[in-house]
Amino acid sequence: MKPVLGIAGYVLREALSRKFILAFLVGITLVLTVVALSLRIEVVDGALAASRLFGEELRNSIRSVDVALRPVYQAAAFLVFYGGILFGIVACSDFAPSLMSPGRIEHLLALPIQRWHLLAGTFLGVMTLAVGGTLYGTTGLVLIFGVKAGYWTAGPLIAGLLACVGFAAVYAVMLTTATLVRSAALCAASGFVFLVGGIIAGYRQQMTPFFEEGFGREAFKAVTLVLPRLSALAVAAGDIASSTPLEVRSLGLLLLGVLVFGFGALAVGFWRFEGKDY
Amino acid sequence: MTSQEPAIEVRGLRKTYHRAFRKGGNEALRGMDLTVPVGSAFGLIGPNGAGKTTFIKSILGIVQPTEGSIRVLGGSPEDPRIRARIGYLPERLHLPGTWTAPAFLATVTRLKGLPVDPTVNLRLLERVGLSDAVGRRIGGYSKGMRQRLGLAAALVGSPSLLVLDEPTDGIDPMGRMEVRRILQDEVQRGTTLFLNSHLLAETERVCDRVAILAGGRVVREGRLEDLARGGVRWLVRFAPGANMEALVAAGFVRGVAEGQYVVEAEDPAALNGALDRARAAGALMVELRRDGTDLESVLMGTVEAAA
Numbered sequence: 408m409k410p411v412l413g414i415a416g417y418v419l420r421e422a423l424s425r426k427f428i429l430a431f432l433v434g435i436t437l438v439l440t441v442v443a444l445s446l447r448i449e450v451v452d453g454a455l456a457a458s459r460l461f462g463e464e465l466r467n468s469i470r471s472v473d474v475a476l477r478p479v480y481q482a483a484a485f486l487v488f489y490g491g492i493l494f495g496i497v498a499c500s501d502f503a504p505s506l507m508s509p510g511r512i513e514h515l516l517a518l519p520i521q522r523w524h525l526l527a528g529t530f531l532g533v534m535t536l537a538v539g540g541t542l543y544g545t546t547g548l549v550l551i552f553g554v555k556a557g558y559w560t561a562g563p564l565i566a567g568l569l570a571c572v573g574f575a576a577v578y579a580v581m582l583t584t585a586t587l588v589r590s591a592a593l594c595a596a597s598g599f600v601f602l603v604g605g606i607i608a609g610y611r612q613q614m615t616p617f618f619e620e621g622f623g624r625e626a627f628k629a630v631t632l633v634l635p636r637l638s639a640l641a642v643a644a645g646d647i648a649s650s651t652p653l654e655v656r657s658l659g660l661l662l663l664g665v666l667v668f669g670f671g672a673l674a675v676g677f678w679r680f681e682g683k684d685y
Numbered sequence: 686m687t688s689q690e691p692a693i694e695v696r697g698l699r700k701t702y703h704r705a706f707r708k709g710g711n712e713a714l715r716g717m718d719l720t721v722p723v724g725s726a727f728g729l730i731g732p733n734g735a736g737k738t739t740f741i742k743s744i745l746g747i748v749q750p751t752e753g754s755i756r757v758l759g760g761s762p763e764d765p766r767i768r769a770r771i772g773y774l775p776e777r778l779h780l781p782g783t784w785t786a787p788a789f790l791a792t793v794t795r796l797k798g799l800p801v802d803p804t805v806n807l808r809l810l811e812r813v814g815l816s817d818a819v820g821r822r823i824g825g826y827s828k829g830m831r832q833r834l835g836l837a838a839a840l841v842g843s844p845s846l847l848v849l850d851e852p853t854d855g856i857d858p859m860g861r862m863e864v865r866r867i868l869q870d871e872v873q874r875g876t877t878l879f880l881n882s883h884l885l886a887e888t889e890r891v892c893d894r895v896a897i898l899a900g901g902r903v904v905r906e907g908r909l910e911d912l913a914r915g916g917v918r919w920l921v922r923f924a925p926g927a928n929m930e931a932l933v934a935a936g937f938v939r940g941v942a943e944g945q946y947v948v949e950a951e952d953p954a955a956l957n958g959a960l961d962r963a964r965a966a967g968a969l970m971v972e973l974r975r976d977g978t979d980l981e982s983v984l985m986g987t988v989e990a991a992a
Contacts, residue, residue, distance in 0.1 A: 413796045420792070424783035510779030514838070517745045517848075518796045519769035684702070684748040 410520040414528020415535060418502055422536050428498055432540065439547040448555040455556065472558040477649040483548055484566035484648035488641040491541060491567075492574045492602055499533045499578060500595035503585035512685045523677050530575075530582055530673065537574050541567040566648035569640055572662060576635045576669035577601050583676030586683065607631060609638025635665040690759045692846050692877035693721035693744055698753035700739050700901075713739040715901035716753070721894075726868070726878040728892035728909075730885060730984055735898040737881050738776060741850055744879075745773055758846055769797055772839035776850040776881075778831065782824030786810055786834050789823060793838045806841075813837045814863055828855030836864065846877045853887060865891055885980040895980070897987045905987045912983050917949045918976035919956060924969040931966030935959060947976060 422428050447459040455475040458465045506512065506529060515525060545567035553559040577598045584597040607614065611631040618624040640662075643655045655661050698717040703710040713736045721727045729737050742748035744755055746762035760767040780789060790806040810819055813833040818826065823834065832855050839847060852868070853861045868891050872878050882888050888895060889909065896906040905912065921937065922945050929939065936959050937946035950956035960970060 409798065410796060413792070416795070417792055420784065420788070421781055424781070508779050510775055510777040513742065513745075513747050513775040514773065514778060514835075515796075516747045517768060517771065517773035517775075518793070519765035519767075519798055520796060521765060682749065685742070 410524040411528045411531060414515075414520070414525055415532035418506070418529050418532025419535060421502065421505070422499075422532070425498075428536070431494065431498065432543070435540070435544045435547070439544070439551060442548075443551045443555075446551070446555060448552075450556050450558075453557075472556045473560070473650060476552060476556065476558060477651065479552070480548075480560070480563050480566075481645045481649040481651075483545070483563055484570075484645040485641060487541060487545060487563075487567050488570040488573060488644050491537070491570050492577055492637075493599075495533075495537055495574045496577065496581070496595050496598035496602065499536070500581060500598065501591040502533060503529050503582050504589045504591045504594060507585060507589050507685070509685075516685060522681050526582060526586070526673070526677055526680055530578065533578055533582075534571065534575055537578075538568070538571050541571055560650060562648045562650050566644035569644040569647065569662075572665055572669075573605070573635070573637045573640050576637070576665045576672070577605070579669040579672035579676070583672050583679065586676045586679040601634070602637060604631070604634045605637030606641075607638075608634035609636040609640070609642070611636075633668070635668040636661060637665070640665060690723070690756075691720045692723045692725070692758060693719065693727075693879065694754075694756040695719045695740075695744065696754045698740070698743060698755065699751045700736070700743060700748060701751045713901055714743070714750075717898075717901065717903055719896055719903050719906065721877060721879060723877055724872070724875055725894050726872045726892045727880065728888035728895040729879065729881045729898060730883075730888055730895060730980070731898035732988055736901040737898055738850060740898065741848055741879075741881055745771065745848065769842070770845040772841065772844035772847045774832075774835045774839040774847075774849045774852055776854070778835040778838075780823045780826075780831055780834060782822065784823050785821065786815055786819055786823060786837070789834065790837060790841060793841050797842050799842050806837075809837045809840055810834075812840070812867060814860065829857060829860050832856050833860070833864070836867070840867075840871070843874075844876065846879065847871060848879045850881045851883065852880065853882065853884065861887065885984065889980045897984055899988045905983075909980070912980075917951050919948050919950055920972075920974050920976045921946050921948055921960070921963070921970060922972035923963070924971050927963075927968035928966050932963055932968055935962035935966060937963060944971075 445461045448455065449457045450472055453471055454469050455472050456469055506515065506525065516522065542564065545563040549560065549563050580601045581594040581598040584594045608631040611628065615624060615628060618627050639655050643653055643658050643661060646653045696718055698714050699712070700714040701710040701712045717736070717740065729740065731737055739748055743750050744757050744762055746768065755762055758767050758770055762768065787803060787806055787810070790809065791801045791803070794801045794806065807816070807819065810816055813836050815830060815833050815837065818830060823831065826834065832852065836849070836852055839849065847868070849868075853864050856864060865887065868878055868880070878891070880888060880892055893909055894907065895909050895912055896903050898904070920940065922942070923932070925944060927944065932946055933939070937948050939945075940947050948956070948959045950959055960973075963970065
């Protein structure tokens, strides 16, 4: 396990030295600070009496805090899910190709580590970064609304973690792509394709009738069957963040499907990497 | 590893690179046999495309051989315990530009499974001549400084086998001397050195054994002095005024340069006998050396003969 942690540390150190990742963390901090400083919420007997953002009154109707904050948390959950995955695709697309670049991969492979340590460490490093960034943002949001409105919920944190599960499946595909081609652009492209595919897979039932019966419809059903249902996971994340009943029938099965896809993609990458000459 | 076991032992090594959608493949190594004794300074030389880098990658497990057996330090190069005893400097080491040298060495130390001791790593950086640059980011290093850092990384953990691919590439002449000194110190310490360098003078100065690789095969291998030896011929230079006829009668043949002669002698007794006859004829010897060839000539001759 030590070499895996060593490689994860290598990836994290590399990530933290990149300006756009630092800028992203500063950006999250700034957004949270601005929200914390500019938002005023008045709560009377558990109901939202008034709220002001930059001094402007937002809503007049008096509602209970948890109901009033639902759309806020739901929007935040969708933003974290899709925005986070998109940012992750762009920001992390270079890590694996960079580790596998000529002159670096030879040096790493000559060290006393197994090949799978290298991929597992890269995956762990990237996921640590993703989970850290997500928890930082969502915890900040929960703290701000908790202190200001007195309403505490772990929903946004759980929603953030679901976003990380979605990103794990997408990054598994990106990592596997890196074992086939050492190109950050192609890694990002594969991640993006699978994100779009995952969104479509979540709506496969609704979209199937748009295809004519026969080969086209069957092909669509077959392809979307193996893809992770990311949009369904995003909806579930939104429901959890806003503490509303889940629309999906079984969150457990949904998560299992995404994880199986992710592990499957990783297994292909590990197999390819083991037999590859550099 | 037993004391008799060589540091590197390769038998019938073949490597064919296959490309997708192409028939056949590119044969980089074609049945290579090589033995590198423990404690030796071994140089691998050969023309471009001879398979030198493929061979180095094979003995480190970076490239998987198509056929043949490889034993390094008595075990398989796939075994991390074996690789922990190897220090490697790749041909074009790509270093993380935003890191500092101590941070890079600390990571390498950790990945080698060793405890990180900043003092030891600083001493290592001092040894390779980077003590003034420890606080600077690697991105600002010159090519030579990067090579020195790569060498320091290879030396982490005092490895039993050093595999260096073009170690002085980009290093200035003074730096080369320093690197040579470090390598010689390591060999004296008992480390086996395996060097691939296109600078033949460097190989000549550092290595005691050399293998010439051409067309994916070892075409010549042995002690450097044996490879470069010109047989039984000796070059002798006499002071001006020597009697040419008397020298020819004593078995000397006139050489190319002024006052230079060539004599063939099977052993020291025959050589001294010839010299005694020359001295008896009034010739004063000012220089004596074996009529050997330099490594460049050996390489050229061997590769041409193999082609």
